[in-house]
Every structure is written in structure tokens, then in C-alpha cells.
Amino acid sequence: MQPSRRLYRRDSEENRRSALIAATQELVAEGGPEAATVRAIAERAGVTPGLIRHYFQSKDELNRAAYRSLMDGMTAKGSDAIEGVGAAPAERLAAFIAASLRPPVLDAGAVVLWAGYMHKVRSDPELMAVHEAAYLAYRDTLQKLIEQLPRETVPGQTRREAIACNALIDGLWVEGSLLSGTFAPNEVISIGLQSAGAILGVDLMAHTSRLPEFNRTPT
Template sequence: MQTERRPYIRDSEENRREALIAATQALVAEGGPQAATVRAIAARAGVTPGLIRHYFGSKDELTRAAYTALVDGMTDKGADALAGVSADPGERLAAFVAASLRPPVVDARAVGLWAGYLHRVQADEGLLAQHERSYLRYRDQLQDLIAALDRGDKGQDRLRREAIACNAVIDGLWLEGSILPHGFAGGELVRIGLASVGAILGLDLTLYATFIPELTDQDRKTAP
């Protein structure tokens, strides 16, 4: 009697790449970059080590791809939030800031993974270049949202400085909120972020935040 054989299913290249990126991120989050060896990555992803070179060319390229997926993924969450709001520039900026200061962007695993990569940035020119591209991608999107506000002609230099300052505030709150989530009340990071970014820009962003579920009616009346 002939044994029935299971059909062979070839996984897509995209799925293989995603599995390798996810495995790399998991290993770095658990044990730092040194834990993400070629053999460990392949074992975690359930593939042979040779597939890393096949899909990424080298382990370094995979490391950069995993870092890009992390930081660009957080930027994408802010962009996704814009789809659910009106065309009002203030509302759109408030939505972008709020999305950057709530889960899943604010997340202990994400900040641990980010920190695991960060110490390698200065020693890896390719990773440094990718870090710069990802930073500018977020900052440029923030600058475009700021530029859309009706505040007169501020000039590109002024807008750039404002975007840098606002980005720094958001980064700091994201870092602390991810590491010490118990140190902030529900919605507090969002309230502080909106108030602080608004203070830099000279407007009250909480006035545009009626759609943000973290802010209760009382919060909106008393937000600093």
C-alpha cells in the first residue's frame, strides 16, 4: 500500500523574509545583538542558514532590515492614524502625536529592541545610514503636518527646528513610557505630548483631540 504524501507547499519570498526579520528581532530583544547569530536566527525562523544569504545577502543586511522594520513600523502607526481623522491640520497633527504615544508604539519590547540595535549604530555605517533615513522619514512627516497648520509663513528653517524639537519631546516620552509604563496614568503620555508639542508650536493641540479615546471630557477641559 502506497503511503499518502503531504503536498509540498512553497512559502512565498515575502513570508520567508518576514520570518527571518521577526526571528532576528526576537533574538535581539531577548539577548542583545550577540544572541542573533546566523544559526540561531535560522533555527528560530525554521529555515536553513543558507536562506539568510539568499534573501538578504548577509547577516548584516538582515540586521539592518530588522532595524528598519522596527522603526519604520512605528512611523507607519502614526501615518495610519491619519486615515481616521478629518482634513483639519490640527486634528491630523494631534492624531499623529497621539499614535506615537500609545500602544503598540509605546511598548517595552520595542524600546528594548531599539536599544539593542542602537549601540551598534556608530560601528556600522550601513546601520547608521538606515537610522538616519528612518529618523528623517518620521521627522519629515511631522514637519509636513506642522507646515499645514495655519500659522503664517514660518519658513523652512523654522519648520525644521520645530519638527526637531517636537520629535525630541515625542521620543523622550516614548522612551520613558515604554520603560516605565506603570509610572503614567492612562492617557497621560498623550496629554503631555499634545500639550508639549502645542507649546512648542504656540497652539493648544488638546482642542483638536476630541476623537482621542484616552482623553475624557474632563481631561480635555483641564489638559495643561
């Protein structure tokens, strides 16, 4: 069966860039970075190979943009979730964590794509820089939310807590995405909130009334 090919059409530069990034992500998820050749990307995106050079100086630059798009998109989903809840710090933190452990962030394809780039991170300093920036952006957002909790802390505590919570969320994201059938509905989110709450000494499960997973009226 031949892979899907996007039909060529005139489009804005932003949409064309997005199409190239999406095509690259699909190919890396299917066969690793080696599968994302210029010719394959162009065919998948429905453009000529030469047009890729108009938007990206090299295939490596396109790969970095694709990885950045994946990582930044997951952080953005958490930030968007904060906008839908109240002002209570624990509620905002719970919303951010929950958004990181539900679809579309919780997704087997996203984990496979992420894993496809991991072996290149150590050999590509610029890709490593993208990885580091994405990690710090997520961790710093998490730390700022933790710092808003009404409790006493000592210097350096919230940074260590953010690192620990980030590692917890990462692990649940991988297993919850790849082994979704082994978890009950909302179980991954509940484990994440309970475990992060244990690290922070805060009952995050008490602040889930506005989360879509926990505010449905039983039928």
C-alpha cells in the first residue's frame, strides 16, 4: 500500500511550512529520521524537492523544526488548559499536569516520533539545543506553577520539585501512550496528580472539579 500523498495546491507560506513539518513527522514516526529523505518529504507534502530549500536551508533544519513543533505543541496544550480553570494555584497546576496526560498529548504516535529523534540528539548539537530548550520551557512552566502554591519553601526546592514532577509526567506519558489499554479511564491522570501531589505535599485531586475528566455528571 502506497503512503498517502498530499495533493499539490497553492497555499500560504505558513501552511506550506506546516505541511512540510507534518510530512517530516509522519515519515520519522514511520521509519525513523533516515526515512525522512528530501524526496520522501516532498512527495508526502505534495511539493517539489526544490521547494523545500525555499523554506529550510537543509533537511537537518527541517528535522529540527519538526522536533521543535512536537515538543512545543505538548507544552502549549498544558498552557492552554490553565486558561480554562480558576485562579487557585493548585487548580491551575492540576490542569497543567492533566493536560499533559490526556489526548492529544497522550498519543502513541507522538511517543514513537519523540523516540525516533532521541538517538540523533547526542550526535546533533543543534538538535540537542532544541531538546534542551523544549525541556526547560516545560520545566520552567511547571516550576512557576509550583512556586505559586501557598506554602513555605527553601531556596532551590521548587526547582528540584519541578524536575521530579517533570520526570514523573514523562514516564506516565510514555507508558500511558504506548500501553493505553492497560489503564482504566482517567487512571493515568489520577496517578499523575496523586504522585505529583505527594512530591509537593498538596492534594491536587481535591482541585479537579473543572477538569473535563472529573466534572461529568454520571448517566
